[in-house]
Amino acid sequence: MPEARDIEVVVFDVLGTMVDEPGGLRAAIHDAVPASDDAAVDQLLTVWQEHVEHEQQRIEKHNRTYVNSEIIDREAAQRVADRAGLTSPTVIKRLATASQRLKPWNDSLAGLTRLARRFPVLGLSHASRATLLRLNAYAGLRWHQALSAEDARAYKPAPEVYRLAVDAAGCPPERVLMVAAHAWDLRGAQTVGMRTAYVQRPGGDAPKNSDTFDWRSNSLDELVTMLAAT
Template identity: 35%
Template sequence: MFDVSEVTVIAVDVFGTTVDWRSGVIDGVAAIAGHHETEFDCPALVDAWRERYLPAVGQINRGERAWANLDAVHREALDECLEVFGVAGKFGAEARERMVRAWYALPPWPDAAAGLAELRRDFVVVALSNGGFAQLTHVVKGAGLGFDAILSAENVGAYKPDRRAYVNAAKLLDAEPRTILMVAAHTWDIHGARDAGFRTTFVERPGEKGPDRPADAAETTDCDLSAVSFADLAGQLRGARKGVDAGH
């Protein structure tokens, strides 16, 4: 256990860690497809859509293409997926924009709201996400999530796991990187935060990628802590702080 007494801020990833992006987007896209009386494998399309995300933001981080916020990245990937699934001609610009907006209304994981509230008893708790600021505002409000602040990739023009995203977060929070604990369900996010000097916690979200694909796992992630929920993390941190206090 690292020195928990140094931690003042908990930075939490949003998509997949705090909210269930997959079921939310599937429901949203399926509703639009039903309205257009069009059938296709909606879960498969949403999975293919998500798979294009990290390669696209990687190109932006490497300077291979101009900055674009996540809505623009999602729209480009959606256009590709509709072509691949043979239904591009069924959906015009308005329907496609509504599909992109499906990423604005996502259900929280069952432990999220109460767990964040428990963490906020002892720490400043912020969302640190690749989502756009407007997108995150709607997601957080709709899911009833109690963050103290929202930090978007738009704040710096770089996407996690680029080091700039984490360094900028520390600057905005006026906090040393070692005093920030990054919480995420993705190995790439944990490793990006660690490389920027943050402390890290991997939180298990076994259903994040659906029933047929394995989610990232703590045992394959180099992190300081692992937890099965936000409440579990809060309990671990509280216990560790008590241990430190007792030792003093």
């Protein structure tokens, strides 16, 4: 395990790591289709998530020209609407912007503030520039800089997305720490030489036994404490 003094800049994944993306989308779907019970909302959430994942993978494989997250979210919202029989343009439009209104996890704001006293902190997100701006304001996330994958015209785990953060950090990648609740995200960061820290979150992607991340923690509080102690 490296020591904190080996790290110059800390980079955070945002969706799922710093904000409760599944919970926020679930709440937005319930608001759009209030007659749905929990099981129906979960099914509609799966429709949304599967569409987003499928389209991002198509872009990664160059089977679709890059489009930003706003477009994919609008498509996902329309798929949910079609499945639920929702026809109100106003309600569908609001549903499509649900990613702008996601609540932070309980330890996100305090943990980010603590780390920001010691390191420059960056957000690195799939969210479009406009969505990320509004999400940061809604959730109260205070970065030294927030970066959107839109600037790379790609989605993680494409290397060019992580290079946005390394270039912004202005130091060697081995002195930049990527923090995420998604093991696949951290593997992507490793391909460009970044250090990695896994934070457990509900709905995240847990590490495999073969993963070799520099830090692993059950919460952001725990990770911040580990970084502060080394």
